[in-house]
Amino acid sequence: MSHSLQGKSVLITREKQQAEAFAKQIENFGGKPLVVPLLSIEYKSDISNPIWLHLKKYEWILFTSSNGVHGFFHFLHQLDIEFPSDIKVGIVGTKTKLALDEYELKPDFIPSIFDAETMAKEFIESYDREQPILIVRGNLSRNIIPNDFTEHNISYDTIEVYETTYRYEAKRELEDTIKNVDFVTLTSPSTVTALMKLVKDIPFSCDYICIGTTTEAKAEKLQIPNLHIPSEFTTDAMIEVMIDLALGKDVT
Numbered sequence: 001m002s003h004s005l006q007g008k009s010v011l012i013t014r015e016k017q018q019a020e021a022f023a024k025q026i027e028n029f030g031g032k033p034l035v036v037p038l039l040s041i042e043y044k045s046d047i048s049n050p051i052w053l054h055l056k057k058y059e060w061i062l063f064t065s066s067n068g069v070h071g072f073f074h075f076l077h078q079l080d081i082e083f084p085s086d087i088k089v090g091i092v093g094t095k096t097k098l099a100l101d102e103y104e105l106k107p108d109f110i111p112s113i114f115d116a117e118t119m120a121k122e123f124i125e126s127y128d129r130e131q132p133i134l135i136v137r138g139n140l141s142r143n144i145i146p147n148d149f150t151e152h153n154i155s156y157d158t159i160e161v162y163e164t165t166y167r168y169e170a171k172r173e174l175e176d177t178i179k180n181v182d183f184v185t186l187t188s189p190s191t192v193t194a195l196m197k198l199v200k201d202i203p204f205s206c207d208y209i210c211i212g213t214t215t216e217a218k219a220e221k222l223q224i225p226n227l228h229i230p231s232e233f234t235t236d237a238m239i240e241v242m243i244d245l246a247l248g249k250d251v252t
Helices: 016-028 066-078 094-101 116-126 144-151 168-178 189-198 213-221 235-246
Strands: 009-012 032-035 039-043 060-063 088-091 133-138 156-166 183-186 207-210
Touching: 009 016, 016 032, 016 235, 039 066, 039 189, 060 066, 060 094, 066 094, 066 133, 066 156, 088 094, 116 144, 133 144, 144 156, 156 189, 168 189, 183 189, 183 235, 189 213, 207 213, 207 235
Parallel strands: 009 032, 009 183, 060 088, 060 133, 133 156, 183 207
Antiparallel strands: 039 156
8 A cells, every 4th residue: 555645644524433434544545644523423313203104105215425324224223114125215425325335225316426416406307206205314414405306396305314513522632633734634514614613723734625515615615725625525535635735746
C-alpha cells in the first residue's frame, strides 16, 4: 500500500462508528487519522406508527442515507417484521448501497448523480404512479424529495428512523485538534454545520475535503476556505484528492 499520506494528519468529523473504517483507509496510505466525531446518530422511531405493520402496501421504499438503511432494519428486527420481498428499493448512492449490501438486498434504482435533487428528478421520470412510496428519513433530512413528490402528485409517506444531534461536548477537543491538521474531511451537510457551530474561527492553514453536492453547497454557503470536492462522492475519492494535494498536484 502506498504511503502517499505519510506525515499528513487528517481530521475525521463523521459519526464514530462510520469514522473507524475511514480512519483505517487513511492509515493504509500512511496518514495519521484524528477522529473527532461532530455528530451523534441514534436510531429513533415511533414504533406505534401503523406504517411498520403495513409495509406491503408500498411499491417502493427510498433510502437517502446509510443511516436510514441501518435504522430501518434495526426497527424491523426489533419489531420482528420481515422485509417484504416484492418491494422495490431506491437508494441515493454508494454509501447507501454498501449499507443495503449488509442486508443482502439489491437496489432497483440508483440516480446518476448521488444527491436528493437528481434522485427525485430521475425517479419521478421513471415512476408509473401505481402504489404509494415510503421515504425513510432522519430528523435533519432535507425535504427535497417529499416536496418534489408533492408537486408531481405522487402518493408517499415518510418515516423517521434516526436522529442526528451535534456533539457540543466535542468543542474543546475539536478546537485543539483542528489547529494542527493538514486535512479536514466533511462527509455531510450536518458535519459542515456542526463544524461551524463548534469552532469559532476555522483555520485557513489546512485543506477541507468534502463529498456530495449538498455538502459542497453548505460548505460554500458558510464560506469554508480551501475547499476541494472529489468528482466521486466516496471516501476513496476523498483520499485521492488528499494524496494529490500532498504530492503538490493541481486539483482545481
